[in-house]
Amino acid sequence: MARAWNVRGLKDDSRFTDAAGRVILTRWREMMSYREGTLAGDDIEDLHAMRVSSRRLRAAMDAFAGAFPAKGFRRYLREVKTVTDTLGEARDLDVAIEGLEALRDEMEPVAQAGVTGLIDRYRQERTVEGVNIADLFARLERERFARGFERWVHTHTGVDVARLAPRPPVADPER
Amino acid sequence: MAKPRPVAGIRPKSRLRPNARRILGVRIEEVFAYDGIIADPARVTELHDMRIACKRLRYLLEIFEVAFSSDLDPFLEQVKRLQDILGDIHDCDVQVPMLVEHLGWLEARETEAIRIAVAAPARRPGARASEAAFERFQSEIEAARRVDERPGIHALIAMRRARRDDLYTAFLDEWRAMKRQRFRAQLESALGIASADA
Numbered sequence: 001m002a003r004a005w006n007v008r009g010l011k012d013d014s015r016f017t018d019a020a021g022r023v024i025l026t027r028w029r030e031m032m033s034y035r036e037g038t039l040a041g042d043d044i045e046d047l048h049a050m051r052v053s054s055r056r057l058r059a060a061m062d063a064f065a066g067a068f069p070a071k072g073f074r075r076y077l078r079e080v081k082t083v084t085d086t087l088g089e090a091r092d093l094d095v096a097i098e099g100l101e102a103l104r105d106e107m108e109p110v111a112q113a114g115v116t117g118l119i120d121r122y123r124q125e126r127t128v129e130g131v132n133i134a135d136l137f138a139r140l141e142r143e144r145f146a147r148g149f150e151r152w153v154h155t156h157t158g159v160d161v162a163r164l165a166p167r168p169p170v171a172d173p174e175r
Numbered sequence: 176m177a178k179p180r181p182v183a184g185i186r187p188k189s190r191l192r193p194n195a196r197r198i199l200g201v202r203i204e205e206v207f208a209y210d211g212i213i214a215d216p217a218r219v220t221e222l223h224d225m226r227i228a229c230k231r232l233r234y235l236l237e238i239f240e241v242a243f244s245s246d247l248d249p250f251l252e253q254v255k256r257l258q259d260i261l262g263d264i265h266d267c268d269v270q271v272p273m274l275v276e277h278l279g280w281l282e283a284r285e286t287e288a289i290r291i292a293v294a295a296p297a298r299r300p301g302a303r304a305s306e307a308a309f310e311r312f313q314s315e316i317e318a319a320r321r322v323d324e325r326p327g328i329h330a331l332i333a334m335r336r337a338r339r340d341d342l343y344t345a346f347l348d349e350w351r352a353m354k355r356q357r358f359r360a361q362l363e364s365a366l367g368i369a370s371a372d373a
Contacts, residue, residue, distance in 0.1 A: 063198055
């Protein structure tokens with residue numbers, strides 16, 4: 001599993017709102033860093049990493065809910081949940097296909113045809129999920145979700161994503 | 176899925192640690208609220224909800240560990256271990272009904288393919304019967320049938336059920352060990368929370 005990005009500038013005596021902005025924006029950028037790989041679909045681990053990051057983001061939003069007004073918060077949380085769920089459908093099929101392929105070789109020859117048929121069915125369903133993911137990201141792009149989200153976090157926490165500059169662990173010398 | 180309980184008394188303008196304590200205290204309680212209920216292996220929904228509660232607690236420990244001087248890694252690893260077993264149990268609980276559904280899907284496809292074969296022009300009233308036409312029909316029907324796919328699906332169902340039993344036993348062992356080692360009291364102590372388990 002991809003490692004979580006370090007949260008820059010987060011300290012034991014940070015204010016709750018400041019910590020909220022730093023953690024949420026870091027998890028947000030971490031999640032979006034896997035977008036291109038997920039859409040390309042060449043490596044199933046990109047989608048997996050993006051899904052894990054989206055869960056971390058949701059957990060962070062749940063943790064820091066008290067730092068935001070309820071109305072806007074619910075809208076953004078719902079959208080992040082949509083990302084997690086949409087990726088989850090595809091991930092479940094990726095895992096099922098991979099597991100069935102490994103299992104098929106160990107099974108009796110008489111049982112292999114059924115597993116092959118099931119894999120074929122899941123592959124067809126996975127193609128549809130790929131389209132759903134592309135549609136979701138296209139919609140978020142049209143709605144300028146990223147800009148709106150980052151501004152909203154900044155407004156309520158004072159943390160600016162450009163100044164925070166979240167980055168992957170290997171390139172982070174601050175922690 | 177059970178929603179996280181609201182946490183009262185959060186003060187956004189104050190420091191991270193006191194707020195983190197309040198939030199973690201509630202999430203720890205959520206995990207341990209399943210004690211007793213999950214002694215029944217048939218409580219599929221509750222086992223799933225407990226997995227979600229473990230996941231919430233784990234992610235929160237990761238988020239808030241910076242605010243505490245104690246080493247939270249052993250607690251994190253323990254919660255992750257429990258969450259992983261519950262996750263594998265959940266996979267089995269989801270997969271078995273999916274495989275049963277697939278058997279129904281195979282049957283529906285088979286029925287449709289046979290209906291098409293039977294309704295083909297050569298089989299309409301008045302069409303000339305011949306040995307060649309019959310053999311063609313027979314081979315179409317044979318191709319439409321998917322009986323050879325069923326044994327594999329039945330085998331998968333049996334394998335998943337057996338694995339589920341093993342996983343549930345492993346889960347109970349893990350959970351009992353956590354209680355024996357007073358995991359909750361130890362974690363609450365590390366976080367500076369007044370323990371309900373003391």
